[in-house]
Amino acid sequence: MPRNPHPSFPGRGKGFDSCAAERLGEAQHPTNDGVNRYNCVVYGATKMLSNARIGLYLAPVWFAAAAMVASCGGDTEPLDDTGSPDDASTPLLFVSDRDGADDIYSVDVGAGVVVRLTNDPGHDVEPAWAPNGDRIACRSDRDGDWEIYLMDPDGGSVERVTDDPARDTSPAWSPDGSLIAFVSDRDGNPDVYVVDIASREVRRITHHASTDESPSWSPDGLQLAFASERDGGHGVYRMDADGGNPVWLTDEANPSIQPAWSPNGGRIAFTSMRDDNADIYVMDADGGAVQRLTDDPATDWEPTWAPDGRRIAFRSERGGDWDIYTVDVVSGVVTQVTTDPARDANPAWAP
Secondary structure, three states, X not given: OOOOOOOOOOOOOOOOOOOOOOOEEEEEEEOOOOOEEEEXXXXXXHXXXXXXXXXXXXXXXXXXXXXEEXXXXXXXXXXXXXXXXXXOXXXXXXXXXXXXXXXXXXXXXOOOOEEEOOOOOOOEEEEEEOOOOOOEEEEEOOOOOOEEEEEOOOOOOOEEOOOOOOOEEEEEEOOOOOEEEEEEOOOOOOEEEEEEOOOOOEEEOOOOOOOEEEEXXXXXXXXXXXXXXXXXXXXXEEXXXXXXXXXXXXXXXXXXXXXXXXXXXXXXXXXXXXXXOOEEEEEEOOXXXXXXXXXXXXXXXXXXXXXXXXXXXXXXXXXXXXXXXXXXXXXXXXXXXXXXXXXXXXXXXXX
C-alpha cells in the first residue's frame, strides 16, 4: 500500500509520539478514530525531534479561502521592500487531504478560489512551479514508489521524470527551467541530486554520510541552499550548483531547516528553533542579519517566497489545525489563507 507522507503532528506540549526515528525511518501515527493513516518519512531527524519537536521531514505538504489578519506579535524589524505587493491574486499551490487522498490544489490568494489539480489514489505532494509557469513538478507514489513527476498547470499531462525504487523527493526547479534538484536515498543515503528535464540524466550533487535535503536554488542558478546535519547539528548550508564549496550558514546551537532563497537572491528564509519554538526566520545569503518573522507558540514552517519578495507563505497549526498563512516581510502582518479542517501544507507560489 502506498505510504501517506504526512505526519500527524501533535499539539504543543504533547511530544512527537514515536516519530523520533534514527536516520531513515518511518513511524505510523494513528488519527483520532484509531486508524493508522499517516506515515512520516524522516531523514536524520532524531536530534531535532527530541530537542525541538520538529524534524527534517521530506513530506510536509497541505489551503482554501478567506483571510484572517493578525499581528505576528514580536519584535521583527521591517525588511527591505523588494517589490510592490502585486501578488495578491497570484495562484498558490498546496497539498491537502480535504477530499480524502493527498492531492495538489491551487488557490487564488486574493479571491480565495480553490481548484483541485490532481485526483489520484496515490499521494501527490510537494508541488513546485516551473520558472515560466508552464509546468508543475511534484513527487508522487502513484506508480508504487516515490518519484518526481511533471504536469500541466491544470493537473493534466502527468509524466514521470525519475524512475528508481528509492525515494525521490523535494523537487526544486533551476531558474532556467532545465534542471530539477531533488533528494534521494538511491545510493544509500539522502543526498541532493539534479535531473536534466530534456535528457532525464541524473547527477549526484552531494556525497556526504549525513543527511542533505531541502534544496533551493539561488536566482542566478549558481548556488543551492540546503539543510543538513553534517556538522553535528541541523543547519542551513549554501553550496555551488555542482556541490562544491559548501558553507554552513547557521550554527549547531540553533537547529535550522527548510531554506528558501528570496527572489532577488539577497536573503534566505528558513525554519528554526533558535528561540525555543519553530518559527520562520530570514537571513542574508551569507548567513548574517538573522531576523525572526513569526512569533507564535504554535509550529510555523515550510517558508516559500512570493514572486515579488514582499510575502512569505508558510504552514502553521496556530489555528488548531494545519493551514496556510502568509507573513508580510515589511509589516510583519500574518494573514490566514486556508481554513479547512483538513491538513493543508506545502505552499508554492506561482512565478
